[in-house]
Amino acid sequence: MQKIHSLTLLLPIFLLFASCQSIDEKAEKIHNHAFTVDTHVDTPYHLLNKDFDIGVAHPFKKGGSRVDFPRMKEGGLDGIFFAAFTSQIERTEENILAARSKADELIDSIYSACTKNKDQAEVALSVADGYRIEKDGKRAIYIGLENGFPIGTEISEVERYYNKGVRYITLCHTSNNDICDSSTDKNGEEFNGVSTFGEQVVDEMNDLGILIDVSHISDSSFYDVLKLSKSPVIASHSCARAICDSPRNLTDDMLKALSKNGGVIQMCILDDYVKAPDTTTIGYKKELELRERYRKAGKMTEEEEQKIWDEWRQMQIDYPKDKPTVADAVDHIDHIVKLVGIDYVGIGTDFDGGGGLKDCVDVSQMMNITKELLRRDYSEEEIGKIWGGNFMRVFKRVEELASN
Numbered sequence: 001m002q003k004i005h006s007l008t009l010l011l012p013i014f015l016l017f018a019s020c021q022s023i024d025e026k027a028e029k030i031h032n033h034a035f036t037v038d039t040h041v042d043t044p045y046h047l048l049n050k051d052f053d054i055g056v057a058h059p060f061k062k063g064g065s066r067v068d069f070p071r072m073k074e075g076g077l078d079g080i081f082f083a084a085f086t087s088q089i090e091r092t093e094e095n096i097l098a099a100r101s102k103a104d105e106l107i108d109s110i111y112s113a114c115t116k117n118k119d120q121a122e123v124a125l126s127v128a129d130g131y132r133i134e135k136d137g138k139r140a141i142y143i144g145l146e147n148g149f150p151i152g153t154e155i156s157e158v159e160r161y162y163n164k165g166v167r168y169i170t171l172c173h174t175s176n177n178d179i180c181d182s183s184t185d186k187n188g189e190e191f192n193g194v195s196t197f198g199e200q201v202v203d204e205m206n207d208l209g210i211l212i213d214v215s216h217i218s219d220s221s222f223y224d225v226l227k228l229s230k231s232p233v234i235a236s237h238s239c240a241r242a243i244c245d246s247p248r249n250l251t252d253d254m255l256k257a258l259s260k261n262g263g264v265i266q267m268c269i270l271d272d273y274v275k276a277p278d279t280t281t282i283g284y285k286k287e288l289e290l291r292e293r294y295r296k297a298g299k300m301t302e303e304e305e306q307k308i309w310d311e312w313r314q315m316q317i318d319y320p321k322d323k324p325t326v327a328d329a330v331d332h333i334d335h336i337v338k339l340v341g342i343d344y345v346g347i348g349t350d351f352d353g354g355g356g357l358k359d360c361v362d363v364s365q366m367m368n369i370t371k372e373l374l375r376r377d378y379s380e381e382e383i384g385k386i387w388g389g390n391f392m393r394v395f396k397r398v399e400e401l402a403s404n
Ligand SMILES: [Zn+2]
Pocket: 146, 216, 237, 353
């Protein structure tokens, strides 16, 4: 009798353990089968730091990089887009040239990192490259250009960046540029969407087979791009505005238009896009101050730029935020799937550009997203679509429609 009683007590514990284990195993299996891709990380800035070795696993440290090749493998991530990011400052000839050389330097650092670690990673230029590199048991490293600022008003620059391996361009960043209006420019809209030069850029990107990234662009720019582009587009790192009211996120109407276009939104895990921030904390005010200083600084020397980055890293240590969770982020996926179906959503974390959750701090913890999707009864096939199937479909279509 006593024996039966203790067994009865143990049963729920055993069942709980068994179900946890099966979710872990299922997640592992999905990551082994699917081609998984994160479409936006800002890791290249770390590559410029001579002391950072991307070929070695680093324990997670606040202010340190959230991405390296061994941790990508641990997190079951096959492909990634490294963003060559330049911030938007005053559009003078001198500043454009400086942004161009910075973007080139970042791109070159991606090639060097892959050459140095050729047993672990390789630069990928096409859909086929990604699958081949994965088969070889390596990480596929794609290149994105975050902000079209380095293009200036030189249309030939688009092809030069294509030839350097860039496969998506985020048309603008936090302020307007010569291509289009931004969703967060302090002075509002300048062109009411895409400029005349921007129309040429969209055309050229279509022709070359460069994905058009609508993250960061204003709502009117977004609708203009959908009208102008012959190919489907992506939002490489954005969320749903219905869940978190940020101008960086897409409204339900935009999500519907994106699905009609055949494009994809890659859910971002940057806290302020996942959940509205607590604007009363000292950390929030400090962050605003630093952003404002950075915006006003204009062209900076290497040392000045490094100083801002150091301050940014220190701020994360001194004023840790109460980050949202994987469950909060997956609420965005749920919303998008309910609204437009399973075929139009993926993942673009923005690691090293502000991305990271309480329970997904770095690329080694990516499977926590998969486990949450499994808990919410997404099937293996559906999760495969979210982890890369949808994005690669769009990428393939953009390649097919290019008229090289
Ligand atoms: Zn961004």
